[in-house]
Amino acid sequence: MKFTVNQIAELIQGTVNGDGDQIISGFDKIEEGKKGSISFLANPKYESYLYETAATAVIVSNQLELKKPVQSALIRVNDPYIAFTILLQKYQEIMAVKPTGIQEPSYIDRSAKIGDSTFIGRFTNIESNVQIGNNTQIYDRVSIGKNVKIGSNCSIFPGVVIYSDCIIGNDVVIHANSVIGSDGFGHAPQADGTFKAIPQLGNVVIEDHVSIGSNTTIDRATMGSTIIRTGVKIDNLVQIAHNVEIGQHTAIAAQTGISGSTKVGENCLIAGQVGVAGHITIAPRTIVTGQSGVTKTVKVAGQTLGGTPASNNVDFLKRNALIRQLPEILEKFNQKNK
Amino acid sequence: MKFTVNQIAELIQGTVNGDGDQIISGFDKIEEGKKGSISFLANPKYESYLYETAATAVIVSNQLELKKPVQSALIRVNDPYIAFTILLQKYQEIMAVKPTGIQEPSYIDRSAKIGDSTFIGRFTNIESNVQIGNNTQIYDRVSIGKNVKIGSNCSIFPGVVIYSDCIIGNDVVIHANSVIGSDGFGHAPQADGTFKAIPQLGNVVIEDHVSIGSNTTIDRATMGSTIIRTGVKIDNLVQIAHNVEIGQHTAIAAQTGISGSTKVGENCLIAGQVGVAGHITIAPRTIVTGQSGVTKTVKVAGQTLGGTPASNNVDFLKRNALIRQLPEILEKFNQKNK
Amino acid sequence: MKFTVNQIAELIQGTVNGDGDQIISGFDKIEEGKKGSISFLANPKYESYLYETAATAVIVSNQLELKKPVQSALIRVNDPYIAFTILLQKYQEIMAVKPTGIQEPSYIDRSAKIGDSTFIGRFTNIESNVQIGNNTQIYDRVSIGKNVKIGSNCSIFPGVVIYSDCIIGNDVVIHANSVIGSDGFGHAPQADGTFKAIPQLGNVVIEDHVSIGSNTTIDRATMGSTIIRTGVKIDNLVQIAHNVEIGQHTAIAAQTGISGSTKVGENCLIAGQVGVAGHITIAPRTIVTGQSGVTKTVKVAGQTLGGTPASNNVDFLKRNALIRQLPEILEKFNQKNK
Known part of the structure; x- marks a missing residue:
């Protein structure tokens, strides 16, 4: 330049x-x-x-x-x-001149449909009935399972694994070694203390303009779909459990985990290392500060939450300040009550 | 159907x-x-x-x-x-019709012993003296190190890396991009502030009916074995450090970490993002709630623990409720003591 | 022996x-x-x-x-x-007899310069203008992007992905499925609630004698470099965000995350599951206990910190002890003030 x-x-x-x-x-x-x-x-x-x-x-x-x-x-x-x-x-x-063409050795099943101006890197494995749109780059050493659909203008980086039947929209970026569509963590406890695996028959649906970091995991639904809506941005090492739905234009920072069947609203900002419990709903535009644990449904939109269990962040910070004064307060109390 | x-x-x-x-x-x-x-x-x-x-x-x-x-x-x-x-x-x-056969290109060392009705996927690398039982699927792009033994009826998904000398039982599932047997985090601090790596000469032993999620890491022991007992279920992005032992039929949810040399009892339920300190023992049937930090040996079986440092969960919740009332309580106190 | x-x-x-x-x-x-x-x-x-x-x-x-x-x-x-x-x-x-030679199939671009006594494993992909020093082992199924430089005596384990332009020193170990140099999490919020990706044009620089665990992610800088100084030891599943600098001989345990642009001093010990906020500085020889959240710059060297937000660990433990006594203290207070 x-x-x-x-x-x-x-x-x-x-x-x-x-x-x-x-x-x-x-x-x-x-x-x-x-x-x-x-x-x-x-x-x-x-x-x-x-x-x-x-x-x-x-x-x-x-x-x-x-x-x-x-x-x-x-x-x-x-x-x-x-x-x-x-x-x-x-x-x-x-x-940025994006590569095109097919590098060898790679495997593309003959039933797969690959769009124009795509790139398929070396040591990549594309299974039967896969569909890939135009101008999409699938870099080296990627595994794409049966019946997967990937849209146009996507970049799928080395080491990514997409399990069968998952659907990826247009303009999606998935960074290295992330895993889309592995089995949800579903094991029914039996009377004798053992577990029985619950078949995970659903898939993952990722809509357009989604960006996913490295070494992130998004599990397939037990039934139906785990859904990542349009424009969602997900950082590295994030866990999205089965049947979760992430609302559009929500951002999730590194090492955060969203438990099974939870619905996160649109335009939320979830900081790093946050844990969100299963089977709850987070209202739109919620901000969750780092390391917080959200344990209950959040009904009012636009709040900032902090702490574990998470509450209004201002209250959380006030309580923290009070806790820091506790030694002093208690000494005073003890003097008064001698 | x-x-x-x-x-x-x-x-x-x-x-x-x-x-x-x-x-x-x-x-x-x-x-x-x-x-x-x-x-x-x-x-x-x-x-x-x-x-x-x-x-x-x-x-x-x-x-x-x-x-x-x-x-x-x-x-x-x-x-x-x-x-x-x-x-x-x-x-x-x-x-589910499970695949069988050997896809090309793949590498199976001639000293490896592969059972009947197995599947070996493309771009998979199987080193010397590996043994694999019957009806096991090793999918595409898997690395299996020297002397590894894998039992029957296992499914090892794409991108998994199993380092040399590890032993995997029967009916084990390991999801994509998990790593079994990389070096434990052992670095001896030296007088000059640098570290010396401690050779990690042990292995990982995974018993039967174990299920492991995606992008999980289980480190090899310094000496002896890191052991995952029969029926254990481990979710995504979990860290199991060197020389840990997880008791049979224990379940560990996503993003939890178990530090070195700790022994977790059987039939425990450990929720997501929990941290467990090193060199401690957790009694059987312990339940640990999400994001808790277990810092000391838990001797009494069957307790539910919460918080960091973790204590009885009912006490933890009570204290949390009290902390939420602190502002009010202190105001009352200040009024009484004006 | x-x-x-x-x-x-x-x-x-x-x-x-x-x-x-x-x-x-x-x-x-x-x-x-x-x-x-x-x-x-x-x-x-x-x-x-x-x-x-x-x-x-x-x-x-x-x-x-x-x-x-x-x-x-x-x-x-x-x-x-x-x-x-x-x-x-x-x-x-x-x-330990380290392997040498080039296994097939693998790809080494003809513009790459590979040192003496190196090992390149099967299904590994080495792009244009890569430089690799002597006695370095690149195991099977590794992806090395354009212009990457790797020094001598390194071990890069299966599944590792190193993005273009990153620089790795001598005597560096990177365990399986770790990702070096994927895009930093930079998305500028727009007035309409959507995000615009901020191009991540920098790289990652890893100095000598660094050891990195499995499934760890180190993001490339937006501009300039994310820097891991000499002798740093990083465990599994750790997140190092864009433009971070980790001082020499600092150790970071599993599942810890360091947010963007933060500088961690030399000889620090950061335990597991710690979160460190962005744009702050941690003084040398700081010890951070497990699961703590460091939210502000730490100016005084050699402190031990605990809790979220992190403070002096002795104070943190005292406050924890007080919190455990709260029910008792409050009962006493209520009796006195009936």
């Missing part, structure tokens, strides 16, 4: 303070900014870096009031984070 | 209320029941669905007293959940 | 009590010691086994005072654990 500061400003609809004719040839974090690179400042926490960075240009907020002189040219926009994201995407579109 | 309601009732030893001659051709969850399908009602929470479902038949408890009229034929049994499970299993037995 | 007790004592610079001419042919845990084996006693908790073991020799501390007679020959050393580790390593050096 070789653009002037002015050209980039035009691209992201910003206004330039400083020398707009300078050349930009790369991206850097603001604290690591070098001559020739562009960076951005979104989090006020990092403002001090703005006055020290050697970056040729920095994207900043229209609202920002400078406290010291800066070396860099500034490009002012409404939202520096979104503007920078757009810039990265334009860059990636120019740079 | 095409059976009458009466035929199914006979199979699961139930009695029919309603038209027993209707034809059943599939399974559905009760809330999604369609004409021609059979469902079940085990959890009283879902009783309202019984009066709305379009399922042709529903398996219910002998004890159930109807509160409204129902459309469906009812099959009454002692335990609807177990009855439905039996029905699903019969169905699966009829439907 | 066939050595006398005296020969082993010389190797680990210990002194023998008992018959030093006996032959040792294997290792055992002290509680499983058999005739012909050597064991060790480091943890005083297990001292009772010393008086019962059938092991021919046991490595013990110079300080140990016997409370009963023992059957075994004793080898006394300063630190039995380190001495035993050294013994195991010598044994492993003698026993």
